[in-house]
Amino acid sequence: MKLGDFRIYLFLVFILATSHLSFAQYSPYFQNFSLSEYNAGNQNWDVSKAENGKLYVANNNGLLEYDGLKWTFKELPNKTTIRSVLAHGDVIYTGSYEEFGFWKRNSKGELLYHSLSESIKSEISLSEEFWQILPYKNAIVFRSFSNIYIFENGSINKIKPVSTVISCDLVDGMLYVSTLRNGIFRLEGDSLFQVISNEELSDVKVISISKIDNNLFITTALKGCFIYGPDHKLIPWDSEINTLIKQHQLNSFSKLNTGNMVFGTIKNGVYGTDRNGEIIFQVNKENGLANNTVLSQCVDSTNKLWLGLDNGVASIDLNSHHSFYNDISGRLGAVYDVINYKNTIYVGSNTGLFYLDNNGDLQFIEGSQGQVWDLRIINGQLFCGHNNGTYVVENKKITLISEFTGGWVIKKVPEQNNIYIQGTYAGLVKFENESGKWTVNHLGKTTIPVRFLVFEDKYTAWAAHAYDGLYKIRFNDSYDSIISNVSYANKGLLSNYNVRVYNIKNNICFKTNEGWQKYEPLLDSIVPYQFLNENLGKDAYIISEDNTSQIAVKSKKDLINFISLNDQKVELSLTSNFFENRLIVGFENISKINDSIYALSLNDGFMLIDAKNYSENLILQKPMIERIEIDKTLMDLTTSSPIEFPFNKSISISISSPKSDNHFFEYAISNIDPSQWYRLEKEKLELTNLGDGEYTILFRASNNFGGKSEIASQEITVLPPWYKNNIGFALYGFLSILILIIFYTLHKRKINKEQKLLQLKFEHEQKELIKEKTLENERKIVELKNEALKNEVKLKSKQLANTAMALVKKNETLMELKKELVEHKSGFDNYYSYKKLLKNIDNSIGHQDEWEVFEYNFNQVHEEFFNQLKKQFPKLTHKDLKICAYIKMNLSTKEIAPLLNISIRGVETHRYRLKRKLNLDNDISLGNYLQNFK
Template sequence: MIQLRYFVLLAMLTLPGWGISQELPPIQNFTPADYSSESQNWAISQSTDKIIYVANNNGLLEFDGARWTLYPSPNESIIRAVKVVGNRIYTGNYMDFGYWEKDRFGILRYTSLAAQMNDALVEDEEFWGILNLGEFMVFQSHSRIYSYNLGNNSVSIINSDSFLPKIFKVGQTVYFQKMNHGLFRIENGQEVLVYDQEPLKSDEVISIVPDDRELLILTRNSGFYKSQANALEKWNVAIDSLLNDISLYSGLQMQEGSFALGTISHGLILMDKDGQLIRHIDQISGLQNNTVLSLYEDEDANVWLGLDVGISYINFGSPFQVYPDSRGLVGSVYASAVQDDYLYLGTNQGLFYKNGNQSDFQFVEGTHGQVWSLDVVDGTLFCGHHSGTYVISEGKAQKISNIQGTWKVGDLSGKPNFALQGNYDGLYVLEKTDGNWQLRNKVEGFDNSARYFEIFGDQIFVNHEYKGVFKVKVDEDFSHSTHVRIDTVIRGSNSGLIKYKGKLLYAFKNGIFSYEKQQDKFVKDTVLSQLYSPSEYTSGKMVVDPKNGYLWTFSNASIGYVSESSLASTLSISKVPLTENIRNGIIGYESATAIEKEGVYLFGARSGYFTLDVKNFQENPIDINIGTVQIGGKNRVTTEKNLWDPNITGDFESEENSLQISYYVPHYNKYLKPQYQYQLRDIYPTWSNWSSEASVLFENLPPGNYTFNVRAKIGEKVSESMESFTFKIARPWYLSNLMWMVYIVGAILGSILIHSLYRRYYNRRQQKLIEENKREMELAKAQNEKEIIKLKNKQLQEEFRSKSNELAASTMSIIKKNELLAKVKEQLAANADDKDTIKPIIHVIDKSLNRNDDWELFKEAFNNADRKFLKKLKKAHANLSPNDIRLCAYLRLNLSSKEIAPMFNISPRSVEIKRYRLRKKMNLEHDDNLVDYILKL
């Protein structure tokens, strides 16, 4: 049975008879992660400055359009009710009710009213409802109703022995329901029974609104009831069978009279004031949860939903409507068209259609695959498809060409019953014969892809985004190309080509260019190029609307359109500030189609499409506010110590030179988000770039006076006024006036001291230089004396060397002379016949050999060469004879025994004997070398 009822409910929500529109207003969802709190949200209210407050499981949520702020409940319990009255935000939670007010820093501070009462609360009492009646605030729990007089703090209490679900305000009267008893109102502080009929006794009342002079009552499970002449009557509406099969939790009558009904498990149901179903919004169509705990309509007609998981708002007054295609029915929309009351969508999955009697799109059989275009030529709708070309009529497709890849179909100027189509591999001609279209021929001689083409003059212009613009001339029969040229000066990615108002336009990154026939080139159109800047460029796709004569363009920042001015035949530029990431378009394949409703256009997206009511689009005034001024910037806990009142001039110490300033625009529109721009005069005089960031951090500001200005824009509309905050950062203590006087006096005394120190320093330095010069002169003198001594030593060495040479020469001379005399003597003695005759000669030779003159000469030369040796020798060995000394002198010259023998006129053997005796006199050991010993003396 349950499954059957659910099936019936599902059928009612989807069948065409219910008239459900598939397009939905924009829905903005906030998850618990977005607002950093618990999931359930029980009530919503708005202040006069448009700030939203939400009663949440974890406390009170505040949303200013830029950021969420959580204020935990005073006793850490769930806040069930919230109501903004003036500057106070009244809340009710477990065992407490009271109000919040902003301090001078913009931070909410809580005051408990329950704590000021003389009467004690009921055990485990929770407050679920709050109403305002002038000087009275009414707080409702499930067992009591408290009327708190704000003037004298007095309280009147209505007790109930049965369950009190909710309270309602109708005019200045408070209504409430007692389960099992009926509906009551409060008169003069007392309860008065109004209705005790079913279902008001057993079925919970969800909402009560005035209906003329009577009441319209909505119940959870039984639908609507009207009070008629103090009697209760069922209000039968078209969706009664639906309401009987679902359970409601919240209800709201909106400003324009329709009803929003929040269900427990089926999302939101919208009903007009006559009881007809407008639309059903649930998780499939965009909500993040199907349990709607609370409903609230803000000042801009946005409806806020407090959900079991998260928070949402719906822009019911928005000029935008969305077909999100959450079920993936149609896919990415590349083209759209309206023909004979049929709406067609060309997508990556095929062609779909819907007429006025259908609630959702139907697939056109035989069109599976990529659709590139939908073009109306001579009253016929052509579908350009990856697999060929189709003629579309009343939701059916007839394939007329199997040539793969049809980009576009356009008319042939001056040739009725003919059409020109661009394909992957060139241009083709279509012909209508006997009311039927068929492929006629290919234009031979041109084989390039022809996604964009236009006939202008006597040429066919074909845009190729990578090669440039082809200019093709064909014969009269459109069978052959007679001349093909290519203009490579202008070309670019995603570029577009189209005819508009008698002009041939080419759009790419550098702007929109118009073809000048006389110059045979494209020239930049300064008016149309205002549609986008090079930095905003994403696509050169242009769409001409034949219905209203609009030219549509698409940039990263907006959708632009051109129309004729109503005052003159000039072109008017308009922009709709829908950014590329918001509209989720297919770059390079954008589409715009005027549908049946006047001023409403359909735009394709990557998933489904959205519509825009151009005539209903307006940019409301922008109210920019400064939120908080925080000293110290990011990553600091927000406390009273580091906050400053933004309404008074800031006076900060030198160490408080880092400030974070937040600002906001209380604007709630999913597709039109505010952007901010700021300047800090006296240091950053130029305005910053536009940004969605709603705060700015200034760090390490130098001392001085500053004025911070901030302004906002939504789309192209900039706020007429700007918010300012003036502040001063003091100089540090070491730069104060007193310290400057100290610095000046210190500088004077310091200069005197420095002068004195420098003078003493230079005197010492001068004295030191004098001493150093003296020392250097003494060193130089010593060096000179050293050089002199060195030169003298060198001279002595030279003299010594000379003397030694003389000694050696004289010694050798004596040796040679004695050897010669000895040989002469031997020759005479051996060869003389007359011994007596040669005896005197031999005597003379012997006398010459034995003469002491040679020794004296040698001695004198030896002393000159080695003066100290003989003295050392005599001192060491006083017992030596003159011949011993003479022998030592010869040995000092390192002469051999053979060389010494002629000096003594003896044999070498005798010299050895002399050497032996000399060793004895010198007491040398057997191993001691006599010559070495003498050389070492």
């Protein structure tokens, strides 16, 4: 929509409201950008829009770039103020203090400065500043107050005017140069030729030269506008705007393709006019512009007007489907409702009730001071729900018809033409029209403050407490009393606080802090309503009339969507930049003015919205890839090959879409799931932990209406980790060979070691075998020796036995002989001889030498037998030892007796005594004991 179309649009908007409304009271949608947003200086001397949609601003501190979503700031090398800027193709030209040149992006997307004036430094005047840049044929013109420099084909040509240069303008391809004292010149070749020398332009600051029909159209700072025709006459322009710009000092001018014009002033903001100078709109500080001093302006290809202000930047959407009534003075205050009644716009605010007169001026209705909550047409009359009660408005005057304070909401009773129920601070109030007169009665059973009210049927209503609670109310047949009032706090309601109640397509619906619910009559309970949670959002609530085919819904992020209840399609979407920090939180309201025009209440005015065919005019530009960083290292954007980076690095891709309207970005990764698009919260995609491989990243600009731009793509390759690339494979090969070598070496060492161990084992076994053989031989020798000893012992034992037996025989013989001698005693003549013979026999029987020989041999056989006996039993007598030896030799008592020269009984007596000396029990055999004694 062109600038001229905006006036027609406003006319169509308000044709039903008033046929005499002054359109200048309304402004198109505009947006301020403060210093805190773009983070640079306050003054913005020049603005220029590039073909790709980016805005460039000559700022006190440097160069500003805006891509529609974010600002970027660049400084000159000498950090001086930039006075002029021109975006021409992909080059940005700037002029500053004793310096001019251009900015251009390198292969990595960085915007870098290149000086042109450095090559002609000696020709630039002292303190010369360059205030204007414009294209001329195949050249670029840089203008200061002193000179004109033309840059063409790499060379710079300097032209010196006769006096101070005020402006340069292109008209029909010719360059006009306005001077302060010598009129207006035209450049022909390298020379300036005077075309206008009228005295009226002497010492006049010419702002611009353009063309209307076949005439030159000249604008000046303080003397207004002039027409210069073929008759060479300079005629003041007869128009509405001419007087105003003389008063407010014109400083910038733009002429649109439609013939409409934009005038930027020093003292009173900006005016938009038609080709005849009739004012279409005005935007100044009074209706919201950040600053009244317009230093520069330009209109881009999308018909958006950009303003460089003395303190900030602003944009005005000349294609806007919306207009604003702004009251920065505070007289109107915060608006709660707007209505069109009998071709007059009425506005209810926290300060009272107002209307707009035929000139568009705001007029206060006397007696309406205080909070206005609700404006509604009932039975052809305008009702005003007010803090003080309820008024009827007629002929721009009010009449109090109800003293019940706080008329929040009023609803018609179904199937009853003249009965209405109102929710107030003190409960429900009945309004009934009888013969053209209203009677009002309080339904005294309820005194709770009721802010939201809907009817389920003609006798049942639902009322939401202003803060805490929900009630189902039943009326009697005449509506003069309440039959029942039931709280539904404990019947499934997720939260009692901030409950809103609506009738949506004959469903009683509730919005609570926990999301959407609805009433289920069969259960007489409140249940979650998934349909609205999914289609409206758990945090969203309705801010327009509910029981219609289209509703306005506000989300938590201050996004307002107009949604069709027939197909849940978003028919219009308003992002927060339209009304940032201007909504009345909790009391947001959209009222219907006519079939396509709605009014959104703001805290300093209201916004008019054209909801018809809004989405058809939205532009979505294919995203541009601005820069790619791998771990903060910029990559080359000019290469056609995929961007390669190591697998353990992160990648960020910055994008922009400067020409897009109310858009957001989405991305998808084609190699993973090209149908799955993800919303970007900012203009940069950051990816980490991607697996190695090739990827194609897809980008698009989208809007809330389902619109999608053409897709932009970027191919990237995540290099495999070292253990998966050629180096890794080579290393694997090397390691494999090394492992084989090591394995072979270790295996060989192992074999050698095993062989050595086997050899050692063999040698050891041989030694052991030899040792065993030796031991075996030694054992056999020992055995042989032992055998020999045994044999010797046997022999000695035999000899000992033989000796003992010989002694026994000898002693027996001697004893027999003695016996015989005793028996033949009388046969001896000589008694002495007899005695001597007996004595010799006795001595022979007990001969000591024979015993010593016996004892020696006995010890040889039985290894120190006597010594051990004497050691253990020192009380044994010599005779005891003899008996022990004989018993050990297994001699019987009969055999022992002769050896001791005693009787057998004497031996037995001695054995008994010996047993006692050896401390043996009665049941122990003396023979066995001595046989085993060691």
